[in-house]
Amino acid sequence: MTDLHHSSVSRRQWLQRAAALPALSALPLLGRAQTPPALVLGDQAGGLRALFEASKALDGAPFSWRWANFQGAAPLFEAQRSGAVDTAMAGDLPVLAAAVGKTPLKIVATRVGKADSLGIVVQGNSSIRSVADLRGQTVVVSSARGSISQYQLYGALEEAGVRRDEVSIKFVLPTDASTAFSSKQIDAWAIFDPYYTIALQNGGRILRDGRGINTALGFITASEEALADAGKRKAIVQFLDRLARAGDWALAHPEAYAQAYTQLTRLPIEAARTITARAAVTGRPVSEADITALQTVADRSARDGILPVRVDVRAITDAQLWPRAA
Template identity: 35%
Template structure:
C-alpha cells in the first residue's frame, strides 16, 4: 500500500533523478511573433528519452532528424516515471512512456497530457525468472521477491498478472528497483523474478533468463507520448510537437522495415548490443493509432487497477489528462 505522504516522497525522489537542469523555456511566448505567427527556429523542445525507446537514436538512424525547423535538447532517464516528474517540473516538454507512468503522474496532479499513442507489442513486456528457477507458473509467484520499477509499465503488467492468477501485491514481496539494479539482483539471486520491458527483456533472455509470462492476455500494449501543459499552451512549441510526433511515427515505421540496419547503427549510439536490439525490434509493433475511446478506456482500466490495489492515492479520471489535438494526423 502506498500512502499519500509516501507517494509525495516518491515524487520528490523521482525529481532528484532528473538529469535535465534547464527548463523548457520560461517564456510562454517562445517562438510566437507579435502578430501571432510562429517562428519554429526560435523553439527548443526538451525531450525525455530512455533506453527502451531510444528516440534520439531512432531519429538519427532513420534520417528523420534532418531539416528540423526547431531545436531539440535531450535528457536520458532510467524509466518513464522520472520523465513525467521532469515534465511536470517543466524541464521536459515531451517524453515517451508506457501505460502506468501517466497514471502515477495523474494521481500526483501533474501538469501533463497524453498526446499520442502506439501499440508497442505484447512480447516486449515480461516477467523473467532465472534459468533454473522453480517458478513455472504465475501462481508460483506467491511469496516471492519480484523486482519492478515502481510506476512503470512493468508495474502494471505485474499487477495484471497477479490479479488474473488470484494473487495480490500483498501476496508477493515487491522489490522496487530500477532496471540496472534489478538485473544485478536477478543474476545474483537476491530476487526471484523481474518484471520489465524491452530491451531489458531481450538482454536478460540473451543472458539465459527465461520468460515466465509476457504481456499477451494481460495488457493492452500501448505506449504513450506525454507533453507538459506549458508546452502545449504555447502555439509554437505545440506546432513543433506536432511535427516531431510525425517524424517519430515515420522513424518507427522505417525501423520496422530496416531492423538489421537499426540494430547495427543504434547499438553504436545507445550501447545496447546488436543481438539484444535486434531481438527487441523484431517483436516490436510500433503501430500508431488515435487516442480514441478504446484507448482511453483501456488506460482508465490501468488507473482503476492501481487505485483498487491502493498503489496510488484515490481515483484518477484519465480523460482529464488526455489531449486529442494531434488525432487529426490520422485523418489524411
C-alpha cells in the same frame, strides 16, 4: 558485437549513462541551431532517440531539440513535472501515475508496441516454475510504483489466483535491478525492455510475459507549459508528424533499425533485433479506442490500489492537437 561477455562493460556503461538525472545528451542542434522554438525530448533508455537517429526523421526539422535520457518512466516524469522536458514517452500506467502525481501533462499521441516486450523473469535455474510458485517469494518490480511492470505482476498474480499479500514486492530502479539480477541477487523480476531482453540474454527465463495482461500501448505526453507556448505547440505537432514517419521507416527497415539501436546502446545485435522487433514504433493520433483502453487500466489500477485515485483519461488527453499525421 555478438558476445555477451565481451560486451558487458560497454552495456554496463550504457545502463549507467541512462541512470543520470537529467542526462541531457550532447546531440548537436540541427537545422537553425539555437533558434526558438527548441524542444527537450524526454526518452527512456535511448529507445526513442535510436528510432529517430536510425530513420533520420528529424533531419531538416524546422525546430531545434535535444534529448533527455532516463532509465525509467518515474524519473522521466519527475523531469516533466519540474519543466525540464517538454515531451515524454511512456507506457499506459506510468502516464496515469504521473497524472496522479500532479504532473501538468496532456496525452498527445499513441504508440503501439507488443505486449511481449515486458514480463516477469526468473533465474534460469530457479525453482519457480509458474506464477503460483511466487507465493512466499520476493519479486522486484521496476521502475517504481505505478509502472507497467507493477500492473503486469498484479495481473499475473490475479490470473494465477495468488493474493498480493502472499508475495513480497520491492521496487528497484532498472539499472540497479539489472545488476542485481545478473549477479543472481534477485530471483524474480517484473521488468520491461530493454532490460527485459538483457535479462533473458543473460540466462533468465520467462515466467509470464505481458500478453493478455498489458495493453502494449504507449503514449507521448506534452507538458501543459509547452502546449501553452505557441511556438513549442507548433513544434510538438511537427515532432509528432516526424514520429509517424520514423515508425513507418522502422517497420519497413527492421534490420537497419536494429543496427542503429545497437550502435547507440552498445547492446549485442541479437538483443537489439529482439528489442526493436517488438518496440512501440508506430506513432498515431489518440483514438477513442485508446482512451477506452487506458481508462480500463486506470479503473483497474484504482481498484487494485496501484493508483490511489481514479484518473479521468479524457481529462488528461488532447486529441485535437495532432488529429492526423502530415
